[in-house]
Amino acid sequence: MFASLFALISGLPSMKLNLAALFPLLLLSTTLLFSSACLKDKTATSGTTSGETAADAVTREPNEQTAQTPITEEELEILRANFYRVNFDFNSAELGETAREVLAANAEILMRHNDVTVQIEGHSDHWGSDVYNLALGQRRADSVSRYLTNYGVPAAQLKVISYGEERPMVAEGNRSSEAPNRRAEFLVVTGATAAASSY
Structure with a gap:
């Protein structure tokens, strides 16, 4: 994403670089990049509680199903x-x-x-x-x-x-x-x- 932005800027040699105009564009790019990384992390751990992996959830479930109260x-x-x-x-x-x-x-x-x-x-x-x-x-x-x-x-x-x-x-x-x-x-x-x- 940053490489594309650099190519766009370098392709305009006749224009004066205005850092104040580029700042919102850089801010938007950074936000999109960060959001994409968070979305991937959320997808990998969906369905689990905080601090546990999907494998932990799978191994925990059978134990809960087989747990029984003592017989009277x-x-x-x-x-x-x-x-x-x-x-x-x-x-x-x-x-x-x-x-x-x-x-x-x-x-x-x-x-x-x-x-x-x-x-x-x-x-x-x-x-x-x-x-x-x-x-x-x-x-x-x-x-x-x-x-x-x-x-x-x-x-x-x-x-x-x-x-x-x-x-x-x-x-x-x-x-x-x-x-x-x-x-x-x-x-x-x-x-x-x-x-x-x-x-």
């Missing part, structure tokens, strides 16, 4: 009632279609309440040795945990344990009658406090 005892009781157990076929740790549907619902609850931790308890019927059934219960709990983490639940919200055949829901009987014992249950924990019972 009343909410915790409702939450405990909404977790459902998962059943397994005889001698299996594979998740069936119904089990996956139940776990998807449980995962949604956990993802809405990131201050809640659950203990996944694997169980078995009495068929087989104690050692084998303890390992089978562990495989069942691990299978549930793996599904939930693949769904998007943070691993920090999950703990796994196996009770094998130690905590049956129904008394020993035949393979069909003991089907409820082949399960994984959820014990809801918040902070260091465990729920009184599992669901």
Whole structure:
């Protein structure tokens, strides 16, 4: 801009240079140049608060969205009632279609309440040795945990344990009658406090 002004002035050799006449023109040029620089700066930082960059605003927003108030005892009781157990076929740790549907619902609850931790308890019927059934219960709990983490639940919200055949829901009987014992249950924990019972 100043180069253009100089070229204009130097192109008029026959005219007497009048500094008083040039002063308003120089003042106008300086003002336009300053305004242009301010406009660029404002465009780069639009949408942010004073002293922060656009990147700061982006990184701050998700933290505000995921911030949650601590869960109340009343909410915790409702939450405990909404977790459902998962059943397994005889001698299996594979998740069936119904089990996956139940776990998807449980995962949604956990993802809405990131201050809640659950203990996944694997169980078995009495068929087989104690050692084998303890390992089978562990495989069942691990299978549930793996599904939930693949769904998007943070691993920090999950703990796994196996009770094998130690905590049956129904008394020993035949393979069909003991089907409820082949399960994984959820014990809801918040902070260091465990729920009184599992669901």
